[in-house]
Amino acid sequence: MARRSSPEVNAGSMADIAFLLLIFFLVTTTIETDSGISRKLPPIEESEDDVLIKQKNIFTVLLNGKDQILVEDELMELEEIRAAAIEFLDNGGGKGEDGCDYCKGKRDPRSSDNPDKAIISVKNERETSYAVYISVQNELVAAYTHLRNVRAEELYGESYSEMTKNYKDVNWPGNKKKLKQKINDLRKDYPQKLSEVQ
Amino acid sequence: MSKFIKKNKSEIPAINTASLPDIVFMLLFFFMVATVMRDNDLKINNELPVANQVEKLDKKELVMYIYAGKPNFGYQSQYGTEARIQLNDKFAEISDIPAFIYAERESKREELRPFLTTALKVDKGTNMGIVGDIKQELRKVNALKINYTTRIGDVSLNKN
Numbered sequence: 001m002a003r004r005s006s007p008e009v010n011a012g013s014m015a016d017i018a019f020l021l022l023i024f025f026l027v028t029t030t031i032e033t034d035s036g037i038s039r040k041l042p043p044i045e046e047s048e049d050d051v052l053i054k055q056k057n058i059f060t061v062l063l064n065g066k067d068q069i070l071v072e073d074e075l076m077e078l079e080e081i082r083a084a085a086i087e088f089l090d091n092g093g094g095k096g097e098d099g100c101d102y103c104k105g106k107r108d109p110r111s112s113d114n115p116d117k118a119i120i121s122v123k124n125e126r127e128t129s130y131a132v133y134i135s136v137q138n139e140l141v142a143a144y145t146h147l148r149n150v151r152a153e154e155l156y157g158e159s160y161s162e163m164t165k166n167y168k169d170v171n172w173p174g175n176k177k178k179l180k181q182k183i184n185d186l187r188k189d190y191p192q193k194l195s196e197v198q
Numbered sequence: 199m200s201k202f203i204k205k206n207k208s209e210i211p212a213i214n215t216a217s218l219p220d221i222v223f224m225l226l227f228f229f230m231v232a233t234v235m236r237d238n239d240l241k242i243n244n245e246l247p248v249a250n251q252v253e254k255l256d257k258k259e260l261v262m263y264i265y266a267g268k269p270n271f272g273y274q275s276q277y278g279t280e281a282r283i284q285l286n287d288k289f290a291e292i293s294d295i296p297a298f299i300y301a302e303r304e305s306k307r308e309e310l311r312p313f314l315t316t317a318l319k320v321d322k323g324t325n326m327g328i329v330g331d332i333k334q335e336l337r338k339v340n341a342l343k344i345n346y347t348t349r350i351g352d353v354s355l356n357k358n
Contacts, residue, residue, distance in 0.1 A: 008211050018220035022227055034261070034317060035252040036347035044337045063326075078353065126327030130320050131356040133329070134247040134346055138353050141251035168254075196333070 037137050039196070057112050059088045059120045061136060065127030069136065078135055085143035087111075089118050089190065102151060102189065115147070119193045140194060147190045152182075160186055239287045242267035247322035248351035255345055260313050262302045262341075264295070266328055267321030281324045283332065292328075295335040315343045322356060 061081070062070040069076050071084055092103025094113030103114065112118035120140055124133055148160035156163070160183070166172045167179050244267050255261055265284040269277040273289075283290050285298045303311050316336055320329055336344065 005208070006210060009214070018217065018224045022224040033254050033256055033258070034345075034347050035254045035350060036317065036345045037249055037251065038253050038315070038343070038345045041333055041337050041342040041344060043340070043342065124326045124330070126325060126330065128326040129322070130324045130326060130329060131247045131322035133326055134249055134322070134348060135353040135356045137346070138249040138251050138348075145251060 037134065037141060039137075039194070042195070053119065054113075054117075056093075056110055057117045057119060059085065059112070059118065061120065061122045061140070063122070063124040063128040063132055063136060065125045067129055067132045069132070078132075078139065081136060081139040082143050082146070085120060085140055086146055088120075089115050089143060090147055091118075102154075104150075115190045116188075119195055121195045121197060123197050137194075141192070144190055144192050148186045151189055152186055155186075156182060240265065240270070240284065241273055241287070241289060242269055242282060242284050243321050243323075244319055245321055245323070246319060246347055246349050248353060248355045249346075249348040250350060250352060252348060252350060253345075255315065255317060255347070257313070259306075260310060260315060261345075262299065262314060262316045263319060264298075264316060264332060265319045266332065267324055281321070281328050283328070292331045292335055295332065296339045299336070299339045299341050313343075314341065315345055316341050317345045317347045319347045 060070075060072055062073075064070065069078060069081065071081060076084065087105060088111055089105075090103050091105035091108055091111040092100035092114055093105075093107050093109045093111050094100060094117070098113040098117065100114035105111070122133075122136065122140070145161060152158060152160040152163060163179060163183055163186075166174065167176065167183060242265055244265055266281055267284075268274075268279055268281055269289070277289060283292065283295070285294060290298070299316075303314065306314065318329065318332065333344070336342070
């Protein structure tokens with residue numbers, strides 16, 4: 001008995017399928033970009049008139065050579081830094097002109113006056129490991145982001161992280177100029193004042 | 199009546215390969231899009247630390263890279279195990295950084311120069327001493343915008 005011949009498969013639409021897949025991948029893949037914590041170094045020339053900063057407005061974080069974290073001369077674990085920084089920044093202990101009407105802190109007169117005056121100073125030794133340094137920086141940035149988020153929820157009903165994400169998103173339909181203004185206002189309420197001392 | 203005699207095709211017809219180029223092109227395009235060009239051949243260990251409060255560095259042409267970390271195993275006999283700096287694709291000293299920054303600035307269009315950022319790609323096991331030295335050199339040449347390049351993840355991963 002003769003073998004039955006199989007009919008030829010129509011391959012005309014193969015190209016269409018291929019292009020469909022190609023377009024799918026084109027749309028969904030993103031080229032990996034580097035990301036990291038951005039910082040601005042202080043310029044080298046010393047300003048002539050040193051601004052006097054009250055001790056209570058400085059939050060010192062010291063990383064020693066054994067990778068221990070000393071916050072205001074107290075040994076602290078990495079996980080506790082964020083809460084401590086939030087408490088310090090949002091204290092709002094100032095009175096009158098230095099007051100802070102949106103702060104939710106304890107208003108302890110021994111801690112910072114307002115977020116604009118509060119400075120976080122990170123000191124490290126030569127033997128401190130880079131991983132710990134980055135972890136601490138990350139926690140401190142997280143503290144600022146948390147405060148801005150809370151403030152943004154209060155003012156505009158959406159979080160600061162959401163707003164910055166929208167601002168970067170090219171497909172976001174809203175008014176970018178207005179959004180930028182809002183973001184700048186939030187940054188003014190909680191300015192990131194992190195000083196890096198050698 | 200030869201008209202009704204069936205042709206007896208017994209062999210299987212050849213597979214149509216007309217769409218093969220399409221498939222190949224598709225793969226080609228996919229890899230073209232998804233690959234990241236590595237422009238520096240790393241001579242050091244470069245395991246970046248992890249952080250989650252990060253910003254993206256999206257303008258690649260405006261970024262200068264400074265690498266630091268322990269030399270790779272193959273270079274340890276020559277350069278030791280102490281952390282070193284790598285600029286472009288060779289080991290460098292701290293004192294080479296200003297020249298490197300000037301060269302990078304020179305290669306960019308003038309209107310873009312104020313927006314240049316220095317990305318520090320430092321191995322997580324490195325001591326802060328070398329990072330402090332790099333920062334000091336950068337301040338001297340007024341390259342103040344820096345970015346500590348990290349991977350994205352929870353900071354608890356940094357511990358080991």
